[in-house]
Amino acid sequence: xxxxxxxxxxxxxxxxxxxxxxxxxxxxxxxxxxxxxxxxxxxxxxxxxxxxxxxxxxxxxxxxxxxxxxxxxxxxxxxxxxxxxxxxxxxxxxxxxxxxxxxxxxxxxxxxxxxxxxxxxxxxxxxxxxxxxxxxxxxxxxxxxxxxxxxxxxxxxxxxxxxxxxxxxxxxxxxxxxxxxxxxxxxxxxxxxxxxxxxxxxxxxxxxxxxxxxxxxxxxxxxxxxxxxxxxxxxxxxxxxxxxxxxxxxxxxxxxxxxxxxxxxxxxxxxxxxxxxxxxxxxxxxxxxxxxxxxxxxxxxxxxxxxxxxxxxxxxxxxxxxxxxxxxxxxxxxxxxxxxxxxxxxxxxxxxxxxxxxxxxxxxxxxxxxxxxxxxxxxxxxxxxxxxxxxxxxxxxxxx
Amino acid sequence: xxxxxxxxxxxxxxxxxxxxxxxxxxxxxxxxxxxxxxxxxxxxxxxxxxxxxxxxxxxxxxxxxxxxxxxxxxxxxxxxxxxxxxxxxxxxxxxxxxxxxxxxxxxxxxxxxxxxxxxxxxxxxxxxxxxxxxxxxxxxxxxxxxxxxxxxxxxxxxxxxxxxxxxxxxxxxxxxxxxxxxxxxxxxxxxxxxxxxxxx
Numbered sequence: 001x002x003x004x005x006x007x008x009x010x011x012x013x014x015x016x017x018x019x020x021x022x023x024x025x026x027x028x029x030x031x032x033x034x035x036x037x038x039x040x041x042x043x044x045x046x047x048x049x050x051x052x053x054x055x056x057x058x059x060x061x062x063x064x065x066x067x068x069x070x071x072x073x074x075x076x077x078x079x080x081x082x083x084x085x086x087x088x089x090x091x092x093x094x095x096x097x098x099x100x101x102x103x104x105x106x107x108x109x110x111x112x113x114x115x116x117x118x119x120x121x122x123x124x125x126x127x128x129x130x131x132x133x134x135x136x137x138x139x140x141x142x143x144x145x146x147x148x149x150x151x152x153x154x155x156x157x158x159x160x161x162x163x164x165x166x167x168x169x170x171x172x173x174x175x176x177x178x179x180x181x182x183x184x185x186x187x188x189x190x191x192x193x194x195x196x197x198x199x200x201x202x203x204x205x206x207x208x209x210x211x212x213x214x215x216x217x218x219x220x221x222x223x224x225x226x227x228x229x230x231x232x233x234x235x236x237x238x239x240x241x242x243x244x245x246x247x248x249x250x251x252x253x254x255x256x257x258x259x260x261x262x263x264x265x266x267x268x269x270x271x272x273x274x275x276x277x278x279x280x281x282x283x284x285x286x287x288x289x290x291x292x293x294x295x296x297x298x299x300x301x302x303x304x305x306x307x308x309x310x311x312x313x314x315x316x317x318x319x320x321x322x323x324x325x326x327x328x329x330x331x332x333x334x335x336x337x338x339x340x341x342x343x344x345x346x347x348x349x350x351x352x353x354x355x356x357x358x359x360x361x362x363x364x365x366x367x368x369x370x371x372x373x374x375x376x377x378x379x380x381x382x383x384x385x386x387x388x389x390x391x392x393x394x395x396x397x398x399x400x
Numbered sequence: 401x402x403x404x405x406x407x408x409x410x411x412x413x414x415x416x417x418x419x420x421x422x423x424x425x426x427x428x429x430x431x432x433x434x435x436x437x438x439x440x441x442x443x444x445x446x447x448x449x450x451x452x453x454x455x456x457x458x459x460x461x462x463x464x465x466x467x468x469x470x471x472x473x474x475x476x477x478x479x480x481x482x483x484x485x486x487x488x489x490x491x492x493x494x495x496x497x498x499x500x501x502x503x504x505x506x507x508x509x510x511x512x513x514x515x516x517x518x519x520x521x522x523x524x525x526x527x528x529x530x531x532x533x534x535x536x537x538x539x540x541x542x543x544x545x546x547x548x549x550x551x552x553x554x555x556x557x558x559x560x561x562x563x564x565x566x567x568x569x570x571x572x573x574x575x576x577x578x579x580x581x582x583x584x585x586x587x588x589x590x591x592x593x594x595x596x597x598x599x600x
Contacts, residue, residue: 055554058554059550059554060526060550060554060556061526061550061552061554094525094526095523095524095525096519096523096524096525097523112525113525231494231495231497232494233494233495286525289519289525292515292516292519292520292525292527293519293520293523294497294498294499294516294519294520295520325499325512325516327500327502327504327505329504332504358506358508358509361506362504362506384529384530384531384532385508385511385532387532387533387534388507388508388532388533388534388543389508391534391541392506392507392508
């Protein structure tokens with residue numbers, strides 16, 4: 001009776017309620033060192049994973065910047081400790097989404113969209129530590145086994161139910177099926193909670209300010225709200241758990257992560273200066289990727305949050321691009337003002353002259369617009385669209 | 401990471417192909433030398449070799465042609481996109497809106513429009529416009545541009561397009577194919593096809 005007993009254990013465990021009891025998070029257990037896979041399931045999973053990592057290493061979506069990768073690795077090491085972090089290879093991928101993932105063999109994928117949504121090493125470390133916790137606890141393997149147990153049970157129940165085909169049996173079977181599937185999702189959410197607890201445990205022990213991890217979820221909720229407000233959708237419920245939800249709801253995570261953080265450590269440094277410095281070459285690129293996703297509310301929120309540490313030329317330029325991209329007449333007027341602000345801070349920012357010129361032409365200020373485009377060509381004579389822009393200048397001049 | 405990103409047309413074509421079973425399901429062969437009106441519009445091309453037309457449309461006033469399947473070479477015609485409309489059909493007008501062509505869109509902004517559409521539709525950050533040149537297209541001032549993008553199938557594709565804004569409507573022809581072998585092999589066929597484009 002090994003099989004039902006195991007499933008029963010899962011069911012009983014799940015009845016005890018879905019939550020994290022909050023005190024301060026326990027310190028992480030001693031690290032066992034370089035782990036090797038055991039058993040046919042794990043060995044198989046690692047083998048597939050090794051193959052997938054080989055493909056990943058050759059992928060054109062990976063950002064091959066040694067300094068950035070080394071910096072992210074360092075933040076991971078600062079968070080989880082030098083003994084643990086040696087088992088990880090970090091790959092940064094050009095994808096403008098808020099996510100990171102960790103696979104069983106120690107491959108960590110960090111998506112570039114994450115860097116716009118964390119503002120210091122403490123927040124970044126929280127996310128990386130959470131992913132590392134999945135690896136340390138071997139969650140993917142456990143989930144695979146739990147899915148196999150659950151679907152085995154449903155398959156056997158189907159066989160047994162077909163022996164006594166009454167309405168009662170049918171109903172009981174359907175209830176069981178629903179309950180098992182529901183529990184597979186719940187199991188995943190509980191793993192996420194466990195990874196959160198261990199992740200904040202790493203941060204509590206590190207030299208970084210552990211309160212940063214809860215802040216990430218506050219920021220994520222604010223961004224989602226900003227996005228839906230502009231799209232005219234109803235405000236999402238950050239406490240609701242859908243049947244198939246893969247993660248606990250954001251509000252719950254923000255609440256328990258706040259409580260689990262070491263209250264005595266709130267005065268620690270969060271490394272925001274080092275973060276800003278390390279990401280300086282990339283943030284404009286990642287912000288540009290974000291703006292081109294056509295999510296006006298979220299992009300405007302991210303620009304505003306980046307601007308909290310001071311407006312820069314590239315931030316104004318990005319805001320101009322965002323407004324010109326949406327392109328209503330009032331947006332174009334705003335865009336022209338933002339580009340002008342960018343030029344005010346950096347009079348050699350060629351792309352701002354391009355945006356300014358196009359925005360002015362579109363709002364009926366052709367001659368001013370052409371002047372701005374002339375400046376664009378002056379600062380960037382080899383721009384990829386130089387010839388086309390050059391054609392616009394005399395042509396517009398003769399038309400108007 | 402279960403999404404597989406391929407060319408915009410492929411991504412869009414896959415779903416309707418599986419679900420809809422309308423009368424227009426059959427693909428069509430366009431024979432060499434026979435002029436064909438494309439994309440429900442007055443845009444007409446005269447192929448210099450046989451091309452296949454795929455039955456599914458990725459949006460209003462669009463049409464997709466291919467030689468070996470849309471993942472290997474994909475020619476998409478956009479025949480007169482009206483102001484206020486996106487290039488391709490939106491998955492959800494409210495939740496996932498796409499950028500729109502507007503009355504104030506300028507020629508240098510057409511490559512941006514295609515880039516933003518592709519990025520927004522696929523949630524991708526890899527689309528790069530590599531060159532933008534002025535050209536004559538459909539007997540008007542037009543823009544010729546090339547671009548490159550990598551989808552989640554890890555295959556980098558190259559694209560080439562020409563566009564013009566005529567009577568307030570956007571006419572655009574794009575060609576996308578894997579950078580490895582396929583682009584170079586078929587791009588001359590595409591150029592020959594696009595050169596024959598006329599407005600009737």
